[in-house]
């Protein structure tokens with residue numbers, strides 16, 4: 001099956017790589033993509049905050065076709081929020097994308113559904129693009145509540161967003177039990193959730209929004225997931241820390257895009 005939506009691959013570097021290492025990895029990705037362009041696929045890398053400026057410089061100086069993302073942002077514009085970073089600070093660094101509500105923020109840093117909603121609104125109304133992360137814990141799936149759970153997370157986050165802002169939202173389905181586990185969800189599980197999420201998006205005037213999958217995506221499983229899982233790309237953690245595996249995932253998406261065939 002070919003894909004008719006332009007795919008998107010986002011590399012989430014999480015809390016890895018200091019700025020020297022980040023520049024090195026950024027350069028490696030740039031070189032491989034220059035030699036083997038992936039012209040039908042949008043590529044975003046999301047390094048830690050402290051690496052953003054260095055990676056932005058590399059992207060600009062090497063004229064790489066890669067956009068810069070941040071892993072989180074504070075919903076407030078400025079003020080007494082020790083340790084946090086605002087959207088205007090990110091914009092000055094040429095950041096175009098922000099991950100909103102990654103499960104590690106929700107689970108380990110008490111990011112509530114309400115805060116996810118506020119943060120999504122801050123990003124999406126600013127003209128920047130958001131990757132809204134949703135996904136269930138294993139217990140929720142075992143009880144058979146995963147579809148309702150994800151629908152609730154999604155509907156809550158986009159509630160009250162105007163139509164223009166909705167167009168800035170990409171959804172990433174990331175089941176918590178698959179993240180960093182080395183075992184991705186099955187293609188059938190991904191296909192079921194993707195079509196469920198897409199049906200919700202259609203009913204919310206967001207038919208154009210892309211739906212990504214994340215959770216132990218590798219160069220080896222990317223082709224079957226993009227081909228049969230119905231997704232429009234990936235949010236990649238561990239495999240985005242090696243240039244070869246990250247670019248292989250980008251090429252898997254590129255090869256599946258209908259325009260190329």
Ligand code: PGA
Nearest residue numbers: 179180215216236237238
């Ligand atoms: P993983 O992480 O690819 O290492 O499973 C994905 C994510 O958390 O975004």
